Amino acid sequence: MKTAVIGLGLIGGSLLRALAAEGHDLTGFDADPATRELARAGGYRVADSVAEAIQDVEVTALAVPLPVLPKVLAELAGHDGLVTDVTSVKGPVRDLMVAHGVRRFVGGHPMAGKEISGFAAADPDLFAGCAWVLCLEPHDTDLDDWMTLARLFTAMGSRVVPVTASEHDTAVARISHVPHLFAATLARQLAGDPLAGALAAGSFRDGTRVAGTRAEMIAAMCGGNAEAVRTELRSLIGFLGELDALLASDDPVGAVIPPLHAAGELRRSWPPAPGEPEKMRVSIPALLELGRAGGWVTSVDHDEVVVLRPQGDRKPA
Amino acid sequence: MKTAVIGLGLIGGSLLRALAAEGHDLTGFDADPATRELARAGGYRVADSVAEAIQDVEVTALAVPLPVLPKVLAELAGHDGLVTDVTSVKGPVRDLMVAHGVRRFVGGHPMAGKEISGFAAADPDLFAGCAWVLCLEPHDTDLDDWMTLARLFTAMGSRVVPVTASEHDTAVARISHVPHLFAATLARQLAGDPLAGALAAGSFRDGTRVAGTRAEMIAAMCGGNAEAVRTELRSLIGFLGELDALLASDDPVGAVIPPLHAAGELRRSWPPAPGEPEKMRVSIPALLELGRAGGWVTSVDHDEVVVLRPQGDRKPA
Numbered sequence: 001m002k003t004a005v006i007g008l009g010l011i012g013g014s015l016l017r018a019l020a021a022e023g024h025d026l027t028g029f030d031a032d033p034a035t036r037e038l039a040r041a042g043g044y045r046v047a048d049s050v051a052e053a054i055q056d057v058e059v060t061a062l063a064v065p066l067p068v069l070p071k072v073l074a075e076l077a078g079h080d081g082l083v084t085d086v087t088s089v090k091g092p093v094r095d096l097m098v099a100h101g102v103r104r105f106v107g108g109h110p111m112a113g114k115e116i117s118g119f120a121a122a123d124p125d126l127f128a129g130c131a132w133v134l135c136l137e138p139h140d141t142d143l144d145d146w147m148t149l150a151r152l153f154t155a156m157g158s159r160v161v162p163v164t165a166s167e168h169d170t171a172v173a174r175i176s177h178v179p180h181l182f183a184a185t186l187a188r189q190l191a192g193d194p195l196a197g198a199l200a201a202g203s204f205r206d207g208t209r210v211a212g213t214r215a216e217m218i219a220a221m222c223g224g225n226a227e228a229v230r231t232e233l234r235s236l237i238g239f240l241g242e243l244d245a246l247l248a249s250d251d252p253v254g255a256v257i258p259p260l261h262a263a264g265e266l267r268r269s270w271p272p273a274p275g276e277p278e279k280m281r282v283s284i285p286a287l288l289e290l291g292r293a294g295g296w297v298t299s300v301d302h303d304e305v306v307v308l309r310p311q312g313d314r315k316p317a
Numbered sequence: 318m319k320t321a322v323i324g325l326g327l328i329g330g331s332l333l334r335a336l337a338a339e340g341h342d343l344t345g346f347d348a349d350p351a352t353r354e355l356a357r358a359g360g361y362r363v364a365d366s367v368a369e370a371i372q373d374v375e376v377t378a379l380a381v382p383l384p385v386l387p388k389v390l391a392e393l394a395g396h397d398g399l400v401t402d403v404t405s406v407k408g409p410v411r412d413l414m415v416a417h418g419v420r421r422f423v424g425g426h427p428m429a430g431k432e433i434s435g436f437a438a439a440d441p442d443l444f445a446g447c448a449w450v451l452c453l454e455p456h457d458t459d460l461d462d463w464m465t466l467a468r469l470f471t472a473m474g475s476r477v478v479p480v481t482a483s484e485h486d487t488a489v490a491r492i493s494h495v496p497h498l499f500a501a502t503l504a505r506q507l508a509g510d511p512l513a514g515a516l517a518a519g520s521f522r523d524g525t526r527v528a529g530t531r532a533e534m535i536a537a538m539c540g541g542n543a544e545a546v547r548t549e550l551r552s553l554i555g556f557l558g559e560l561d562a563l564l565a566s567d568d569p570v571g572a573v574i575p576p577l578h579a580a581g582e583l584r585r586s587w588p589p590a591p592g593e594p595e596k597m598r599v600s601i602p603a604l605l606e607l608g609r610a611g612g613w614v615t616s617v618d619h620d621e622v623v624v625l626r627p628q629g630d631r632k633p634a
Contacts, residue, residue, distance in 0.1 A: 067570075111516055111518045112518070113518075113519070130518070131515055131516050131518070133516065159515075161512070161515055161516065163512060167512060168516075171510065171512050171513045171516050172516060174506045174510065174513045175506065175513045175514075175516055175517035175518075175520070175521040176516075176517075176518070176520050176521065178503070178506075179503055179520040179521055179524040179525075180520055181557065181560055182499050182502075182503060182524060182557075183520070183524060183580075183584075184576070184577050184580035184581070184584075185499075185553050185556050185557055185560075185580070186495070186496055186499060186553070187580040187581070187583050187584040187587075188556065188576075188579065188580045188583060189491040189492065189495075189549070189553075190583040190584075190587055191579075191583060193488065193491065194589070194609070194610055194611025194627055195478070195480060195484060195488050195608055195609055195610075195611055196488045196491045196492045197492075197587055197588065197589060197611050197627070198448055198476075198478055198588075198608075198611040198612070198613060198627075199428055199448050199450065199478060199485075199488050199489060199492055199493075200492035200493075200587065200588070201428045201429070201430075201447070201448070201492075201493070202430070202527070203492070203493050203496040203497055203500070203526075203527045204492040204493065204496055206523040206524070206526045206527065207496040207499060207500060207523070207524055207526075207527070208496075208584050208587075209520075209523045209524075209584075210519070210520045210523065210524070211577075211580050211581055211583075211584040212581055212584045212585045213581065214581070215573075215574050215575075215577035215578035215580075215581050216574060218573075218577050218581075219569075219570045219571070219573045219574045219577055220570055222564065222569070222570075222573060223564065223568075223569035223570030223571075223572070223573055224570065226564040226565070226569040229564060230561055230564050230565060232506070233557060233560065233561050233564075234561060236502050236503070236506075236557070237554055237557050237558060237561070239502050239505065240498065240499075240502055240550060240553070240554050240557075241554060243498055243502075243550065244547055244550050244551060244554070247539060247540065247543040247546060247547050247550075248543070248547065251540075252536075252539070252540035252543040253384075253536045253537055253539075253540030253541065254536070254540075255540070256532075256535075256536045256539060256540055257532050257533060257536045258532075259501070259505075260501050260528075260532035260535050260536055261532035262505065262508075263500075263501035263502070263504040263505045263528050263532075264501070264504070264528055264529055264530065264531070264532050264535075266504050266505060266507040266508060266528075267500075267501075267504040267507075267525050267526075267528040267529045268529050270504075270507055270514055270517065270525075271514065271517070272511070272514060291512055291515075292511070292512055293511055293512075294511025294512055294514050294515040295515070296515060310511055310514070310515075
């Protein structure tokens with residue numbers, strides 16, 4: 001398939017390498033001339049402009065940071081190929097696509113990353129086994145376009161998860177954006193307290209690991225998804241307040257056991273083991289039900305997909 | 318040195334093995350007959366009661382959970398040897414010792430653990446390189462007793478950190494107890510949201526790891542140190558509220574960069590690299606200054622110790 005990748009950082013570069021390994025006809029582009037040279041030196045065809053990169057292309061993957069998207073979308077004006085993206089927030093990106101008149105758009109988000117960035121860190125195996133969200137809107141998405149991308153990404157070994165943009169934004173606020181803010185909040189306690197730094201061990205190390213991510217990157221994720229992040233954040237602040245109240249009770253040890261036990265059960269049963277592969281005839285409602293149930297698509301064959309669901313989850317009759 | 322270890326779970330069992338490896342004259346005891354048999358089968362001398370275990374012993378290490386301590390202390394009545402413990406809260410334990418008339422007490426807390434427990438999991442190398450808090454109170458601790466224990470634990474490879482009970486309780490609330498509550502709070506988000514479970518990746522995995530610890534154990538740590546934990550928890554809730562307010566501003570991305578950047582700097586410079594070893598003549602004020610500066614004792618020689626401090630920290634003139 002004739003494909004263009006715009007933006008050749010860690011994610012875009014890895015996508016270029018992974019698609020090349022699948023034998024697709026590829027063109028890359030990056031705004032940075034040095035990155036273009038690096039990609040050319042790696043044997044890839046690299047255009048000198050967005051317009052040149054997307055000429056006669058069936059699928060264009062935009063792998064640029066959210067703040068750069070409007071500029072790239074202006075250069076896509078009039079393009080009638082299928083467009084996808086890889087940013088960590090999907091509602092605002094969908095609004096941008098509508099505003100820029102991009103008609104054939106399916107939002108994507110691979111749940112993969114590294115603490116290092118740039119084309120030099122790109123890895124064709126980055127997406128093997130990772131969840132790749134592909135957005136579906138009940139009255140809005142062209143199912144054939146969705147299937148085209150699902151075929152492309154499952155072939156690279158990704159688990160393709162069908163969800164609406166809004167469901168995606170809430171879920172990632174929960175499992176990625178707020179955890180980054182929690183890590184930063186814990187790390188901050190080291191300020192002016194070298195004793196704490198000397199005593200900190202495993203629980204601190206793991207609980208703060210992602211606080212070391214570039215501040216601009218965490219800010220772009222959380223600020224770009226501010227509404228969903230604030231809703232989750234306030235809910236978690238409420239629960240921390242409940243723990244504080246329980247610790248003020250006559251029997252603080254006994255009082256906090258039940259909520260800690262419930263949280264422990266949830267953690268110990270994650271990640272859920274998948275059940276047996278099932279064949280499913282595709283429709284937007286069936287795919288959205290699959291995503292909501294914690295399932296994903298593992299391969300695509302015409303109008304059928306093979307799916308996995310968490311063990312014990314039963315397909316609705 | 319004639320030493321007794323009371324309680325042969327993960328920590329007590331590991332201590333028994335580590336002290337045995339150093340050639341000490343050891344007796345163990347555990348309230349559970351099966352654990353006593355297991356330890357005997359491992360070649361250790363195991364008494365059938367606390368009283369028998371501590372007969373003519375110079376140092377007794379209490380490695381039982383906090384709720385069990387009062388029962389063991391009742392059996393120590395009249396004992397005049399040196400007593401230490403390994404529980405994760407030091408102020409309340411100090412009060413217990415006073416209440417039970419234990420005169421020669423130096424509180425301890427090795428910052429080591431595993432997610433598994435029991436004598437079978439005990440490991441003589443568990444304490445190598447770990448921070449082992451040994452409490453010192455300005456007008457209260459016998460420095461010779463403190464040095465006896467510092468010699469014992471540094472010989473096992475531990476980094477001995479001198480602090481007051483109250484400083485310890487604040488520091489562990491920060492770097493261990495509250496991180497456990499944060500992990501549980503994040504893990505709880507999986508309830509009723511299988512999609513979140515399917516998308517969760519590295520930041521969630523690490524941020525929630527310790528939520529899988531036994532609820533009774535987290536509750537004992539946090540509930541036993543409720544006052545310090547509540548103070549820290551409310552401070553962190555305040556900071557999360559500030560982040561929420563910044564995310565509500567006109568430029569949420571720009572607004573959260575400075576606090577995230579500060580937290581990231583703190584995390585990236587942790588753990589601090591130690592400077593060159595220094596010899597130090599011991600006194601309670603000098604040791605407490607060392608602990609507050611994030612330093613520790615690495616070996617003991619008569620009335621001198623060898624210490625390490627974080628690189629760049631200067632010894633006061």
